[in-house]
């Protein structure tokens with residue numbers, strides 16, 4: 001099983017019963033983790049704090065009037081078929097946030113359980129996604145309390161806090177000290193403007 005096999009949009013529109021809080025091929029059910037870990041910008045709630053309308057275990061308390069950005073957001077679990085029910089974000093303690101670059105995987109962790117992604121079966125699978133020899137994923141980012149870490153099969157590089165919400169990361173291998181070693185760094189967006197307002201954690 002590879003994660004990329006599951007990275008495709010739902011083949012059809014979900015039925016209302018499947019939609020749950022938001023939508024996708026899997027129902028959100030009572031999960032509200034995105035209502036906590038993501039910010040609704042620029043004037044909405046901050047990342048890392050639970051939205052006052054969220055009712056963990058039952059969903060959104062203003063479901064019929066929720067902001068459009070909430071109604072359209074889907075974390076990757078809802079449509080990535082290989083991710084079984086144990087990966088539902090409220091059970092896992094993190095969500096997988098779609099990035100503008102589809103070759104990136106971004107794991108956004110509940111700040112109240114920052115090591116949730118290091119538990120099994122999650123840690124081994126997430127590490128496998130970071131291995132360019134096994135999957136066609138360019139990089140795996142883990143965001144905890146706004147900090148960005150880039151995973152490699154052999155190490156982790158903590159980049160700290162990005163200086164803008166829609167950051168970009170460059171990573172790969174470069175020759176240093178006579179051998180190929182992993183690198184990761186923030187890069188400029190070259191003036192690009194945010195294309196959506198539901199963002200990952202910001203500093």
Ligand code: SF4
Pocket residue numbers: 021022027028031032033034035073074075076077078088089090095
């Ligand atoms: S984190 Fe994913 S599964 Fe949970 S409520 Fe948000 S979109 Fe639904």
Ligand code: SF4
Pocket residue numbers: 032034035051052053054055059060061062063066067070071
């Ligand atoms: S308005 Fe509803 S869906 Fe949006 S963040 Fe708050 S609880 Fe979640």
